[in-house]
Amino acid sequence: MNRVVCPGSFDPITFGHLDIIERASRLFDEVVIAVLVNQTKSSLFTVEERMEMIREVTAGYKNVKVDSWSGLLVDYCETNEIPVIVKGLRAVTDFDYELQMSQINLQLKGIETLFMSTAPAHSFLSSSLVKEIASYDGDVSSYIPEPLVGRLRERLALVKSTRVNQG
Numbered sequence: 014m015n016r017v018v019c020p021g022s023f024d025p026i027t028f029g030h031l032d033i034i035e036r037a038s039r040l041f042d043e044v045v046i047a048v049l050v051n052q053t054k055s056s057l058f059t060v061e062e063r064m065e066m067i068r069e070v071t072a073g074y075k076n077v078k079v080d081s082w083s084g085l086l087v088d089y090c091e092t093n094e095i096p097v098i099v100k101g102l103r104a105v106t107d108f109d110y111e112l113q114m115s116q117i118n119l120q121l122k123g124i125e126t127l128f129m130s131t132a133p134a135h136s137f138l139s140s141s142l143v144k145e146i147a148s149y150d151g152d153v154s155s156y157i158p159e160p161l162v163g164r165l166r167e168r169l170a171l172v173k174s175t176r177v178n179q180g
């Protein structure tokens with residue numbers, strides 16, 4: 014069976030991620046979406062919340078599973094016998110970082126990375142931008158699935174009110 018992992022922080026999952034996942038699900042027998050920790054980012058949602066949102070919006074895909082891992086991605090791959098990572102590339106700005114990650118993952122445990130080019134309609138999209146737009150009450154309904162829009166607004170409002178209360 015051809016199993017691949019689509020790793021990421023997914024904070025929250027966007028239509029850009031879903032495009033890659035959907036296309037990968039047509040190419041491979043099973044796609045595991047793995048929510049991992051990116052130490053360079055602070056997250057708005059807990060890992061459990063992110064998994065729950067991903068499960069909700071990928072429920073229609075029978076060969077897509079959702080999981081999480083708090084260690085190295087290559088250790089996840091080795092433990093779960095998944096030899097291939099699939100990642101989306103939006104633009105050249107992604108390339109340096111993704112190349113470095115793919116090379117280190119190959120060197121650490123022989124795990125291969127396949128890159129899929131993001132559909133042009135999503136090439137500018139990132140979870141960070143979506144959060145920034147929503148934090149200024151901008152419309153993010155074209156960027157994340159409808160059930161997540163309200164959750165994102167609620168979480169941002171909570172964060173804002175916590176900050177105000179803390180002075």
Ligand code: PNS
Pocket residue numbers: 020021022023049050051052054084085086087114117
């Ligand atoms: O969606 P992101 O934030 O671009 O995803 C990056 C992620 C989470 C896939 C990456 O940071 C990662 O693999 N984290 C787990 C730790 C790890 O294996 N790091 C790479 C080798 S140093």
